[in-house]
Amino acid sequence: MNIAVCVKQIPDPAAPWSLDPSTHNLVREGKLILDDSDAYGVEMALQLVDKAGAGEVTLVSMAPRNETSGLRTGLAMGAAKAILVTDDQLAGSDALSTAKVLAAAIATTEFDLVIAATESTDGYTGTTPVQIAELLGLPSVSFAKKVEIDGSVVKVDRQTEAGYDEVICPLPALVTVTAGVVEPRYPSFKGIMSAKSKPVVTLSLADLGLVGAAGGAVAGQEIVSVQKAEARQAGVIVEDDGTGAQQLVEYLEQLKFV
Amino acid sequence: MESSGADKCADWASPERVELRRTVRGFTERYVLPNLDEWEKDGEVPRNVHRVAGKLGLLAAGFPENVGGVGDMIDNLVITDELISAGASSGFAAALLTHHIALPHIVASGDEYLIERYVLPSISGEMIGCLGVTEPTGGSDVAGLATKAEDHGDHWLINGSKTYITSGARADFIVVAASTDGAGHAGVSLIVVDTSSAGFSVTRRLEKMGWACSDTAEITLVDVEVPKANLVGERGTGFYQIMRNFDGERLGLAVHGYALASRGLELAVEWARTRRSSGAPLTSLQTIRHKLAEMARQTEVARVFTQKVATDFAAGRVGSKEVAMAKNTSVYACDYVVDQALQIHGGLGYMKGSEVERIYRDARILGIGGGTNEIMNEIIAKRMALV
Numbered sequence: 001m002n003i004a005v006c007v008k009q010i011p012d013p014a015a016p017w018s019l020d021p022s023t024h025n026l027v028r029e030g031k032l033i034l035d036d037s038d039a040y041g042v043e044m045a046l047q048l049v050d051k052a053g054a055g056e057v058t059l060v061s062m063a064p065r066n067e068t069s070g071l072r073t074g075l076a077m078g079a080a081k082a083i084l085v086t087d088d089q090l091a092g093s094d095a096l097s098t099a100k101v102l103a104a105a106i107a108t109t110e111f112d113l114v115i116a117a118t119e120s121t122d123g124y125t126g127t128t129p130v131q132i133a134e135l136l137g138l139p140s141v142s143f144a145k146k147v148e149i150d151g152s153v154v155k156v157d158r159q160t161e162a163g164y165d166e167v168i169c170p171l172p173a174l175v176t177v178t179a180g181v182v183e184p185r186y187p188s189f190k191g192i193m194s195a196k197s198k199p200v201v202t203l204s205l206a207d208l209g210l211v212g213a214a215g216g217a218v219a220g221q222e223i224v225s226v227q228k229a230e231a232r233q234a235g236v237i238v239e240d241d242g243t244g245a246q247q248l249v250e251y252l253e254q255l256k257f258v
Numbered sequence: 259m260e261s262s263g264a265d266k267c268a269d270w271a272s273p274e275r276v277e278l279r280r281t282v283r284g285f286t287e288r289y290v291l292p293n294l295d296e297w298e299k300d301g302e303v304p305r306n307v308h309r310v311a312g313k314l315g316l317l318a319a320g321f322p323e324n325v326g327g328v329g330d331m332i333d334n335l336v337i338t339d340e341l342i343s344a345g346a347s348s349g350f351a352a353a354l355l356t357h358h359i360a361l362p363h364i365v366a367s368g369d370e371y372l373i374e375r376y377v378l379p380s381i382s383g384e385m386i387g388c389l390g391v392t393e394p395t396g397g398s399d400v401a402g403l404a405t406k407a408e409d410h411g412d413h414w415l416i417n418g419s420k421t422y423i424t425s426g427a428r429a430d431f432i433v434v435a436a437s438t439d440g441a442g443h444a445g446v447s448l449i450v451v452d453t454s455s456a457g458f459s460v461t462r463r464l465e466k467m468g469w470a471c472s473d474t475a476e477i478t479l480v481d482v483e484v485p486k487a488n489l490v491g492e493r494g495t496g497f498y499q500i501m502r503n504f505d506g507e508r509l510g511l512a513v514h515g516y517a518l519a520s521r522g523l524e525l526a527v528e529w530a531r532t533r534r535s536s537g538a539p540l541t542s543l544q545t546i547r548h549k550l551a552e553m554a555r556q557t558e559v560a561r562v563f564t565q566k567v568a569t570d571f572a573a574g575r576v577g578s579k580e581v582a583m584a585k586n587t588s589v590y591a592c593d594y595v596v597d598q599a600l601q602i603h604g605g606l607g608y609m610k611g612s613e614v615e616r617i618y619r620d621a622r623i624l625g626i627g628g629g630t631n632e633i634m635n636e637i638i639a640k641r642m643a644l645v
């Protein structure tokens with residue numbers, strides 16, 4: 001069982017964020033860290049490989065400036081190796097370009113399953129993983145809250161608004177996992193030290209054959225303007241002078257809830 | 259964002275150490291903080307916590323690879339720093355990391371039997387060990403021990419008592435300093451004693467001003483028979499083994515000092531920003547602001563100096579004098595900072611249950627344990643050729 005896990009390296013959410021005033025893109029100058037939502041995917045993959053008794057976990061990431069600190073975290077957790085795509089032309093990539101790059105990078109390694117988070121903490125589009133699946137010609141199952149491998153299929157409990165669907169899907173496939181699918185481990189000190197010597201393959205767009213119009217993987221989007229979200233309005237306060245229940249019902253009626 | 263334990267010496271902020279800090283902080287937040295109040299009441303840290311820490315490799319830092327160790331001495335200090343900066347408390351760090359004072363003599367001896375039996379299981383978190391030097395009659399005078407180990411051919415017969423022994427109530431074994439060959443330095447040997455041995459007993463669990471979650475024991479040994487194989491290193495070299503390892507313990511306590519100060523400072527800043535007086539936060543008052551500035555300065559000086567001395571010590575560039583200076587610098591900074599942190603909290607600072615109150619009590623031991631402030635000054639004075 002070989003599993004490729006897409007991991008994003010993002011600016012530390014605990015640190016203040018800023019947007020570049022001219023491109024409106026997120027400033028990614030400082031150290032990047034492993035997106036927390038990807039820690040679930042890494043953990044899930046490690047557990048599945050462990051259960052299978054053979055195979056390895058490969059991390060796949062696209063990041064500026066040869067950034068590997070987030071990858072090191074995943075390697076310290078137990079992944080065997082990492083593939084990093086880094087290229088100046090990729091600054092400001094949209095979800096589709098990112099998917100093209102990641103799909104091409106994943107195709108350079110052997111895999112039975114691709115795991116990704118449902119969405120990243122800094123981008124929130126939630127569209128990259130399914131685009132990767134489409135580009136690789138794989139079936140995809142999103143919002144997994146439980147993942148099991150059973151021979152040549154993957155069995156997924158897929159979170160829905162009402163409950164969950166039980167999905168059986170042939171391998172190879174792509175699965176996106178929700179936070180809470182498993183509890184990510186903290187990297188052990190030994191894991192951290194051994195991550196130093198694990199291989200990280202760095203590829204450029206040219207290495208992936210994605211240069212020029214044919215590849216079309218370079219940033220294809222332009223952010224024209226950014227507006228501050230409107231501040232939330234204060235809610236309605238119902239003071240209970242004995243008619244509280246009645247007031248509540250009237251309010252809900254007004255909103256057509258009852 | 260700069261974490262409160264952020265390092266100022268490049269060595270201390272390598273990518274691996276940043277990652278290690280993240281693991282330590284995660285461990286603290288998940289396993290320690292939710293339970294700390296309970297352990298403070300119980301007077302001890304449960305064994306299972308050692309196993310969890312062992313699995314994460316947090317007990318292995320600084321020991322050589324052949325005994326299950328990984329990384330170096332600075333890594334271990336980084337762990338201590340982050341535990342305390344993240345709020346796990348100085349007492350918890352003392353209890354969890356007692357093996358760092360119990361094991362080094364055995365490791366240095368290279369004795370395979372003792373390493374297999376005591377070192378490996380302590381580093382994996384299965385066993386708890388402690389070090390017994392101090393006696394009811396005095397701790398500073400290590401050469402004047404009253405505990406005796408008599409040579410009975412195939413075994414030692416040990417009689418005596420030890421006090422203020424960290425983790426002594428939970429320990430599976432104790433490395434005892436005993437006199438094997440008469441009075442004075444040359445008569446002291448180190449011997450490992452299983453706490454399950456007949457004649458060994460914990461006579462009292464000592465109640466302390468601080469470090470409440472760290473159990474501290476008074477111990478007696480009455481005709482305890484110990485196999486000859488349990489002698490650590492050469493007979494009669496105990497005093498030198500203890501002295502050699504004191505430096506490591508003292509650097510650890512220097513880290514406790516600045517880390518605890520940095521936690522106190524963080525709490526004080528938070529409080530001064532939110533607590534209001536005459537309609538404005540305390541930080542709007544110059545006397546409070548300047549207090550915080552001075553606390554920050556002293557904490558920073560202690561941190562930078564301690565980290566530099568530790569880095570130089572690890573590289574063999576400095577010795578006991580600089581270590582003693584680091585310990586006192588850090589302890590004095592910590593004393594000042596925790597006192598002022600409590601002051602800034604006003605009445606709340608004096609209330610049981612507030613973290614700053616605990617920190618204030620915890621800090622007081624740092625100038626006593628591992629050699630007192632006065633003993634540090636003696637070490638410095640001697641190396642200045644003043645005596």
Ligand SMILES: Cc1cc2nc3c(=O)[nH]c(=O)nc-3n(C[C@H](O)[C@H](O)[C@H](O)COP(=O)(O)OP(=O)(O)OC[C@H]3O[C@@H](n4cnc5c(N)ncnc54)[C@H](O)[C@@H]3O)c2cc1C
Pocket residue numbers: 388389390391392395396397398399421422423424425466469474623626627628629630631632633636
């Ligand atoms: C919470 C706690 C945990 C401890 N854990 C351990 C442990 O795990 N193992 C262990 O073996 N010990 C442990 N100790 C003991 C500690 O190391 C001693 O308390 C310390 O060395 C001081 O010894 P003492 O208490 O006997 O004081 P004394 O030696 O009696 O000192 C009393 C005072 O006289 C001063 N003084 C003494 N001699 C000199 C001198 N030559 N020059 C100048 N001033 C001097 C001291 O500085 C001090 O102010 C612990 C102590 C505490 C409080």
